[in-house]
Each structure stands twice: as structure tokens, then as C-alpha cells.
Amino acid sequence: MTGPQLHESAGFDRSTIEYIQRAAASGLYEIRGLGAKRRVPNFDDLLFLAASLSRYPLEGYRERCATKTLLGTRYATRPIELAIPITVAGMSFGALSARVKEALGRAASEVGTSTTTGDGGMTEEERASSKTLVYQCLPSRYGFNPDDVRRADAIEIVIGQGAKPGGGGMLLGQKVNPRVARMRTLPEGVDQRSASRHPDWTGPDDLVIKIKELREITDWEKPIYVKVGATRVFNDVKLAVHAGADVIVVDGMQGGTAATQTVFIEHVGIPTLAALRQAVDALDDLNMRGTVQLVISGGIRSGADVAKALAMGADAVAIGQGVLVALGCNSETYVAGGEHVSARDDYARLGTAAGFCHHCHTGKCPVGVTTQDAALELRLDPAVGALRLRNYLKTVNMELTTIARACGKQDVHHLEKEDLVALTVEAAAMAGVPLAGTSWIPGR
Amino acid sequence: MANLRPLVIAREFDLARDTLRELNSFLHRRAAVEGVSQIHVKNPDGAHSIACGLNADLDVQIHGHVGYYVAGMNQHASVTVHGNAGPGAAENMMSGRVHVTGFASTAAGASAHGGLLVIDGDASLRCGISLKGADIVVGGGVGSFSAFMAQAGRIVICGDAEDALGDSLYEAVIYVRGKVRSLGADARFEAMTDTDRAAVKSLLAAAGFDHDPAQFQRVASAKSLYHWHADADQEY
Numbered sequence: 001m002t003g004p005q006l007h008e009s010a011g012f013d014r015s016t017i018e019y020i021q022r023a024a025a026s027g028l029y030e031i032r033g034l035g036a037k038r039r040v041p042n043f044d045d046l047l048f049l050a051a052s053l054s055r056y057p058l059e060g061y062r063e064r065c066a067t068k069t070l071l072g073t074r075y076a077t078r079p080i081e082l083a084i085p086i087t088v089a090g091m092s093f094g095a096l097s098a099r100v101k102e103a104l105g106r107a108a109s110e111v112g113t114s115t116t117t118g119d120g121g122m123t124e125e126e127r128a129s130s131k132t133l134v135y136q137c138l139p140s141r142y143g144f145n146p147d148d149v150r151r152a153d154a155i156e157i158v159i160g161q162g163a164k165p166g167g168g169g170m171l172l173g174q175k176v177n178p179r180v181a182r183m184r185t186l187p188e189g190v191d192q193r194s195a196s197r198h199p200d201w202t203g204p205d206d207l208v209i210k211i212k213e214l215r216e217i218t219d220w221e222k223p224i225y226v227k228v229g230a231t232r233v234f235n236d237v238k239l240a241v242h243a244g245a246d247v248i249v250v251d252g253m254q255g256g257t258a259a260t261q262t263v264f265i266e267h268v269g270i271p272t273l274a275a276l277r278q279a280v281d282a283l284d285d286l287n288m289r290g291t292v293q294l295v296i297s298g299g300i301r302s303g304a305d306v307a308k309a310l311a312m313g314a315d316a317v318a319i320g321q322g323v324l325v326a327l328g329c330n331s332e333t334y335v336a337g338g339e340h341v342s343a344r345d346d347y348a349r350l351g352t353a354a355g356f357c358h359h360c361h362t363g364k365c366p367v368g369v370t371t372q373d374a375a376l377e378l379r380l381d382p383a384v385g386a387l388r389l390r391n392y393l394k395t396v397n398m399e400l401t402t403i404a405r406a407c408g409k410q411d412v413h414h415l416e417k418e419d420l421v422a423l424t425v426e427a428a429a430m431a432g433v434p435l436a437g438t439s440w441i442p443g444r
Numbered sequence: 445m446a447n448l449r450p451l452v453i454a455r456e457f458d459l460a461r462d463t464l465r466e467l468n469s470f471l472h473r474r475a476a477v478e479g480v481s482q483i484h485v486k487n488p489d490g491a492h493s494i495a496c497g498l499n500a501d502l503d504v505q506i507h508g509h510v511g512y513y514v515a516g517m518n519q520h521a522s523v524t525v526h527g528n529a530g531p532g533a534a535e536n537m538m539s540g541r542v543h544v545t546g547f548a549s550t551a552a553g554a555s556a557h558g559g560l561l562v563i564d565g566d567a568s569l570r571c572g573i574s575l576k577g578a579d580i581v582v583g584g585g586v587g588s589f590s591a592f593m594a595q596a597g598r599i600v601i602c603g604d605a606e607d608a609l610g611d612s613l614y615e616a617v618i619y620v621r622g623k624v625r626s627l628g629a630d631a632r633f634e635a636m637t638d639t640d641r642a643a644v645k646s647l648l649a650a651a652g653f654d655h656d657p658a659q660f661q662r663v664a665s666a667k668s669l670y671h672w673h674a675d676a677d678q679e680y
Contacts, residue, residue: 085446141555146517173671185557185576185595187615190670195593199573200513200532209492213513213532216468217497290606394543443556 029263031170033360035163035256035299035321040271042254043305045427046420047436050406058405061262065401066411069316070181071293072154072223072246075215079223079246080132080154082316083112084397085412086306088250089297089320090136090156090227092118094171094180094192094359095258097377098125100369105129111387111393116156116318119194121171121183121274122148129382134225137214139168140194142184146217153249155214156225157198157207158235162255162272162298163383164264165229171331172259175363177372207243214243225249230275230298237282241292249318251280252298256321258370259361272298274430279431280313289313303399310400311415312431319396326392327385328367330357334379343367343379449463452503455480460487464494471521476500490530495523498540515542518559531568537578548585553580556597562651569606572599573643581651589628591663593619600647602655613665619644621659630669634662 008014022030051057058065072079088108093101095118102125108115114132121133121143135152137144149155160166171180173189181188187272201210211224226240227249240248252272257265269275283289296309297318309317321329332354333340345352346366349360360370368379404412407419421436422428428435429442455475457467467485475483485506494506496516509527518537525533528546537556544552547565554570556578563571566584575594585603591596592608594616604622611628618631619640627633636658644657653677 002623042526044588062452141536141576144536144555145557146499146519146536149497149517150499187670190614193593193612193669195574200535206512206531209512213516216464216493217517219469219472220465283481 001259025130029261031172031259031361032262032265032358033256033258033260034358035254036266037358038266040253041272041273041424041427041430042271042299043308044307045273045423046431046433047423048307048311048403048407048419049421050403050419051408055408057408058410060402060405064410065405066413067397067401069413071295071316072225073293074223074246074249075244076154076221076223076246078153078221080114080134082114082132084191084393084400085115085310085314085316086396086400087134087295087316087318088323089255089318090116090118090158091136091320091324092120092169092171092258093123093126094118094120094175094181094372095370097371097380098123098179098329099367099377099380099382100385101126102129103380103382103389104323105131105133106382106386107389107393108132110390111397114153116294117152119171121145122152123183127151136227136413138162138194139196139198140184140195141199142186142192149214149217154221154223154225155216155218156227156247156249157245158227159212159228159240160229160231160251161257162229162251162253162275163257164260165231165251165269166196167260167264167268168196168259170259170361172361172363175258176370177363177374179188180372204239204243207239211244223247225295226249229255230270230272233270233275233278234282234285237279237294238286241283241286241288245292247293247295247315248279248283249295249297249395250275251318252296253277255297256324257360271430272296272300273427276312277307277312277430277432284315286420303401304403306396306400307403307412307415308420310412312417312421312433315413322368322392322396323389325381326389327369328388329356329365329369331367334367335381335384336379341379446641450483453478453480453482454482456484456486458486459489459491459494459596464491468496471495471498471500471502471504475502488527492530495521498523509546514544515540515578516632518542528565529563533563534578538560547584548582552582553578553599556580558648560647566603572597572616572618575599579647579650581647581653583651583653585622588625591616591631592628594618598643598647600644600651600660602648602653610663610665612669613663615665618663619647619660620663621655621661623663627663630666631663634664634667636660 069082069085109131115130116134134154171192180438223246225247226245253269293315343366365371421434461550482503488508492511502521504523511530513532515523524543529544531550534542535554548563551584553561555574557576564583569587571586571590575597577596581600588607595614601620608628610631641657
């Protein structure tokens with residue numbers, strides 16, 4: 001006896017059926033954290049052509065390979081100098097606890113890189129711990145004030161975010177505790193909406209003037225970054241250059257968020273790989289490579305990803321989700337009193353498990369990373385978090401230099417597109433590099 | 445001795461001759477150090493970002509029309525524009541006073557946290573957008589979407605308001621004397637209390653107007669947009 005043959009529909013698979021039934025039952029779209037879960041062409045689809053007869057490699061462990069990175073050299077009298085081209089992406093106090101922000105700053109300072117504030121303003125913990133701090137100017141302007149503008153090391157005007165280009169932010173009420181509410185000038189417990197447009201300017205011509213205002217306020221000292229979510233990247237980067245940006249940050253669709261509609265996360269924006277190539281093309285078109293620096297973000301995880309991003313033309317990367325994972329996001333355990341404590345039951349109460357969790361929006365993070373809950377946030381000891389993140393950033397940087405040396409580069413910024421090939425036709429077309437084993441670049 | 449008035453040391457900048465950078469650099473770094481408390485700016489000719497980022501008790505008198513972001517992010521200073529102002533006048537002001545004797549363009553007082561913005565004439569679209577605690581008094585009317593997503597603070601409108609007044613308001617309160625073409629999402633008229641009338645009286649006096657507070661209506665948030673109901677069980 002055999003049972004009936006079960007045949008799952010491709011169009012209406014179990015996950016689609018679950019989505020429709022959930023929508024029918026609740027009348028609400030799903031909101032969640034982190035980034036796109038669908039597979040899109042990404043840096044895994046590229047490979048390096050290391051040195052052989054036609055290239056001469058550097059000794060992998062001993063020969064010097066520079067990683068120093070300068071950002072903001074176009075107009076600012078005090079550009080940013082980083083020891084490594086790997087920065088910590090903007091993540092808000094509100095989405096993250098003050099303890100986590102402190103951990104980010106401590107780790108970044110130890111390895112010589114920058115952190116970025118995020119929506120909701122600058123915390124004392126972050127400013128005190130982060131040697132190089134980029135202060136975001138967002139549409140909401142929550143907590144945005146001239147004292148913090150003056151004590152920041154750079155200003156980043158956020159036009160959009162890879163997880164939700166064109167959409168504003170949100171922070172659900174359970175994370176709006178008294179301190180978050182005070183910093184954002186909001187009542188406690190409200191579901192906070194961040195506007196999708198800046199309040200005092202409305203287009204690229206206005207952006208020129210806005211950037212000049214910020215330069216005047218800071219006496220032309222601080223670099224001005226402009227961050228865009230990856231959509232019409234070629235045009236957006238050109239407009240940002242024309243507007244006077246020192247640094248352009250492009251955030252691909254794999255970029256994370258603390259809370260956004262799933263439909264946004266999975267269906268809006270373009271992959272980081274495609275966005276990066278368009279951004280570099282735009283800078284090349286304007287002959288601005290090296291004058292305006294490019295930071296790419298959105299799903300960067302490893303030294304290989306960083307090396308590929310630099311080879312494609314980025315000056316630096318920004319990492320958000322990888323940083324959170326390094327702190328313990330989606331880990332089975334958290335560290336308390338030097339011991340690992342299981343968080344399995346807490347994941348289960350959220351209806352999830354370590355490795356699958358995207359419940360940042362609930363504020364009930366089982367490992368104390370994306371929470372404002374007084375008890376849960378204690379699960380992340382800033383010292384432990386800083387140590388783990390320092391280790392992660394060091395590892396990523398070591399991987400980066402290992403690849404660079406293998407490609408014969410004495411400086412990671414010497415990695416070039418010619419060092420890359422693609423595994424798939426799609427990645428070859430998006431990245432603008434040849435399909436492996438061929439000289440064919442689709443569309444060229 | 446007690447009757448002696450503090451000495452006012454004045455300095456004049458002529459933007460037909462001096463650069464904006466020279467002016468703002470002086471205001472940021474040298475005015476307070478040199479004891480200059482009053483600065484006159486001639487021939488602004490619509491320049492942007494005049495007197496932005498001030499952080500001292502200065503009296504800046506601008507004689508003519510200005511462009512974008514006059515007195516942006518102001519702290520402590522008093523800035524008077526004897527003319528019209530472009531977009532974003534006193535944007536993100538923290539404290540002090542900004543007075544526009546003519547009209548103000550879009551987004552006047554946007555995201556301002558504190559201080560008082562007075563506009564003798566009309567204010568255009570999105571006046572007081574994302575307001576975070578400052579007070580704004582407009583002698584004339586305001587354009588559409590004024591007080592959009594305003595979080596805290598008070599806006600007194602002596603004239604009329606165009607469409608969508610107070611759309612998506614949080615805790616800011618609007619007092620309007622004239623007609624309101626339409627209210628925005630979640631905004632509603634509420635009864636004026638003695639506290640409201642006292643507030644309007646005080647703000648009008650501070651701005652130099654003498655209307656009867658009884659002529660004003662109060663607009664505030666109905667607070668129905670405060671929650672997405674993401675945790676609500678709406679199954680049916």
C-alpha cells in the first residue's frame with residue numbers, strides 16, 4: 001500500500017498558502033526585521049582570478065598589504081581616515097540598545113573604523129566609545145541637533161535604505177521606552193513612523209543647498225555622505241555627486257532593517273551586486289572615481305565579499321546584519337556571567353528558532369541585541385559584544401588582505417575588476433565581469 | 445551703576461562685498477569672543493544659509509530677502525529677516541528667536557525643537573513640518589500640509605490654513621484663527637480651554653500680535669494613528 005501522491009504547487013507552495021491565509025485572517029501585512037531572505041545574485045556568484053604566471057602574488061602572511069582608507073577628501077577639511085575599509089553601518093538607538101551601540105563603538109575604535117548613528121539620534125555611549133562616528137541626518141530628524149552635528153566626525157544624509165527604498169522607517173511601540181521616546185520627542189509606546197521624505201528639501205536641486213547648509217554649520221570641516229537605497233543607482237549617484245557629496249553610500253536590497261513590511265524587504269530595490277556596478281559606472285561617467293568615495297552595503301558578510309566589492313570599485317563597505325550576527329544575533333545562546341545560557345525557549349515563544357529569527361521588530365530579541373527591554377538588553381554585555389565584533393572585523397579584514405595578496409596587491413584598494421569572473425550569466429551581467437572561462441560580459 | 449545698559453558692539457557685513465563663509469565663520473567663531481553682540485547683514489540678495497548654526501546670544505539683523513535655511517539649527521541667537529525668507533527658515537531651531545517680517549516659503553520651522561519663529565506674513569506649504577517642540581506664530585495664513593507629523597510644540601496661525609492641516613500629528617497643537625480648508629489624517633478640532641487661550645495670548649504677545657485668543661480654534665491629534673495594531677488579533 002502506498003499513500004496518495006502529494007504534489008506541491010510551485011506557484012502556491014506552502015509558504016505562499018501560509019502568507020495568504022495569514023493575510024486573510026489578520027488583514028495586516030507582515031512586519032519583520034533583517035533583510036531579504038530570497039536568493040538574489042550576490043557576491044557568492046563572483047570568483048577571484050588570483051596570481052599565477054601572468055600575475056605575481058605577495059607572500060600571504062608576511063608581506064605588507066595596506067588597508068588604510070580615506071573618506072571625504074573632496075571638500076571636507078577633516079576627511080575620515082580609517083585603518084580598514086570595513087565600517088559599521090547605520091543602525092539606530094531604538095532598534096538597538098544603548099549597550100549594543102556602546103559595543104559597536106568599542107569594537108570599531110579598536111580596529112580603527114567608524115560606526116554610524118541611525119534614526120533616533122546620537123547616544124552618549126556611542127559617542128564616547130566610537131572614535132570615528134558618522135551622524136545620520138534622516139527624514140525623521142529624530143534627535144537631530146546642532147550640538148551632535150558639531151561633535152560628529154562626518155554627516156550622512158540618508159535618502160533611503162536598501163531594505164526599504166522609498167519607504168520611511170518604523171519602530172513599533174514596544175521598543176519606544178522612556179529614553180527612546182525622549183530622544184525622539186514622542187510619547188512612550190507609540191508605533192513610531194519615520195517620514196519617507198526629508199522635511200525641508202524635496203529634490204536634487206534642494207539637496208545641493210542642504211549640503212551647503214550643513215557645510216556652513218560645520219565650517220566645511222566634516223565630510224558629507226549621501227546614502228541611497230539601491231533603485232535607480234546610476235542616476236542617483238550622479239545626482240548625489242552633482243549635489244556636492246563627499247562620500248556616497250549605496251545600500252543594496254539585501255540590507256537589513258529593524259522593522260519593515262516583508263513585501264518591501266523582498267520586492268523593492270535591486271541587489272547589491274547590480275547596485276555597486278551602476279554606482280561605479282556613474283562615478284566613472286563623471287570622472288569622479290577617487291574624488292568622491294563610494295561605500296557599498298547590503299548583505300556584506302565576509303572578507304571575500306569585501307574584496308569583491310573593492311575589486312568592483314567600492315572604496316569601503318558598511319556592514320549591519322553581519323555585525324549583529326557577530327554580537328550574537330540568531331545564536332542559540334547568550335553570555336551571562338561568563339557562561340553560555342540557552343535562549344531556545346525565548347526563540348520558541350516568538351515562534352522561531354536560532355538561525356531563522358527576524359523578530360527585531362518585536363523588541364523581544366532573545367539574545368539582547370535588538371531590544372529596549374530592561375531585562376533582555378542585559379543579555380548583551382558590551383565588553384563581550386565588543387570582543388566578538390572586534391574578532392569578526394579582524395577576521396574579515398584578514399580574509400580581505402589574504403585575497404588581495406593572492407591577487408598580487410600591496411594595497412586592498414588596488415583590487416580591480418579584472419581580478420574577477422562570474423559564475424552565472426546573471427551575475428556577469430550585473431557585475432559587468434566576464435562569465436568564468438569566457439571573455440563574455442553579457443550586454444557588452 | 446545698576447541702570448547702565450550693556451554696551452552693544454555692532455558689526456556690519458555686506459554680502460555684496462563679503463562672502464557668506466566670512467559671515468558665518470565670524471558668527472560661529474569670533475563674534476562672541478570679540479564681544480560683538482549685534483550683527484547687521486546688508487545685501488543678502490537671496491543668499492542661502494545665512495546665520496545658520498549659530499550657538500551664541502547674538503542679535504543678527506538681515507536687511508533684505510534671504511534664500512533657504514536662514515538661521516538653520518539656531519541656538520540662543522535672535523535673527524531678524526527684514527524681508528522674505530526662502531524654504532526652511534529656522535529649520536531644526538533649538539532655541540532663540542527668528543523673526544521674518546515678510547513671507548516665508550515652504551517648510552518654515554521644520555523639525556524645530558525649541559525657540560520661537562515669528563512670520564509676520566504668510567507661510568507656505570509644510571510650515572512646522574515634523575515640529576519637535578518649538579513655537580511658531582504666523583501672522584497670515586499657512587499652506588497645505590502644515591504641521592505634517594508635528595510631534596511637539598505649538599503653531600499659532602492668525603490667518604487661514606490650506607489643505608491637510610495637521611496631517612499625522614503627534615503631540616503638537618495648532619491654534620488657527622481663520623478658515624481651515626481641510627484637516628489632514630488624524631487631525632481634529634478640539635474645544636479650547638482656558639489653558640489654550642492663555643497659551644495663545646502669551647504666544648501672540650511674544651510675537652507682537654494683539655488678536656483676541658477667543659477667535660482661535662484648537663487642532664490636535666485624534667491619536668488613532670498611534671498604533672499599527674501589529675499585535676492585534678483581528679481574525680474574523
